[in-house]
Amino acid sequence: MDGTGFEDAAGIPFRLVDTRSETVLLTAENVLGYFVAPDGEPPQLVTFAGVHHLSADRRKAEEAALRVVDHRGEEIGTYYLGRVRAAYQEPPAVTGERYPDVRYDFFGFTEEYPHAAEIWRTWADEGPSEHGAWARLPAAWHASWLHVVQNSWFATGRRATRYGTGATVVLDGSAVTGRDAFYCALGEAVNGPRGYFGSNLDALFDCLRTSRAEGAAPFGLVWRDLPASRDALGADYTGRVLDVFAEGGVAVRTA
Known part of the structure; x- marks a missing residue:
C-alpha cells in the first residue's frame, strides 16, 4: 500500500x-x-x-x-x-x-x-452479526445501533417489510430497556440480526402495511417477558405498540 x-x-x-x-x-x-x-x-x-x-x-x-x-x-x-x-x-x-x-x-x-x-467500523470488519449483538452493548449505544440498522437496511436496497418466512416471531422482552432497544429487538426478531422493522410507531405501522401489501406471510408474535418490556416502555407506549400490531393483523401472545 x-x-x-x-x-x-x-x-x-x-x-x-x-x-x-x-x-x-x-x-x-x-x-x-x-x-x-x-x-x-x-x-x-x-x-x-x-x-x-x-x-x-x-x-x-x-x-x-x-x-x-x-x-x-x-x-x-x-x-x-x-x-x-x-x-x-x-x-x-x-x-x-x-x-x-x-x-x-x-x-x-x-x-x-x-x-x-464505532458500530459501522465493527460491521465493516465482521461478517454476519451474531444474534443479540446489539443487546451486549451499553444502553446508551442502542439509539446509534438502531440508526445504523435503519440506514444500512435501506442503503442496501431493502424495504420496510418482513423478509422472514416463519409463522411465529419471538421477541425477548427482557432485553428491552427503552424504545430504541425495543425496535432493535423487534427488527432482529422479525428480520434476523441487523434486521429492521420500524424505529417508531409510524415506521412500525408502515412495515406492517408494506408487508401486507406485498403479500408477505402473516405471522404471530410471542412477546416473552412482556411485563419487563412494559416497565421499560411505560404502560401507555406498550399499549400503543399492541394497538399497532392488532391493526396490522399480528396476533400477540405472551410467554
Whole structure:
C-alpha cells in the first residue's frame, strides 16, 4: 500500500465521494466530528483519520456523500452531505501507508448518533452479526445501533417489510430497556440480526402495511417477558405498540 491507490482501499470503511462524478475523494479508517451527541457542540470541521487514499487535486464537491463499505468493498451505508470542502491548502504528504489526518468542512452537517462510527467500523470488519449483538452493548449505544440498522437496511436496497418466512416471531422482552432497544429487538426478531422493522410507531405501522401489501406471510408474535418490556416502555407506549400490531393483523401472545 502506497497510500495513493484507490484500488487497494477495499476494507477501509469510510469513503467520501463526489456523487456527480463518482470520484472517491478519500478513504479513511475513521471519521471524527460527524457523529455527535445530541446535546454536544459539534466541531467546525470533520476529521478523517487513517486516510489511505486521497484525491489531492479534488478539494471540494458540490454533491458529496459519505459511504460506508464492508471488508469486501460493498456499500453498507450512506449519508448525503451536499457541499463539502477540504480544510487544507496544500495536500498532505503520505508517510508509510497513511496520510496524516485530513479535515473537511461539511458546512454544519452532522448526525446525532455518537456511537455510530464505532458500530459501522465493527460491521465493516465482521461478517454476519451474531444474534443479540446489539443487546451486549451499553444502553446508551442502542439509539446509534438502531440508526445504523435503519440506514444500512435501506442503503442496501431493502424495504420496510418482513423478509422472514416463519409463522411465529419471538421477541425477548427482557432485553428491552427503552424504545430504541425495543425496535432493535423487534427488527432482529422479525428480520434476523441487523434486521429492521420500524424505529417508531409510524415506521412500525408502515412495515406492517408494506408487508401486507406485498403479500408477505402473516405471522404471530410471542412477546416473552412482556411485563419487563412494559416497565421499560411505560404502560401507555406498550399499549400503543399492541394497538399497532392488532391493526396490522399480528396476533400477540405472551410467554
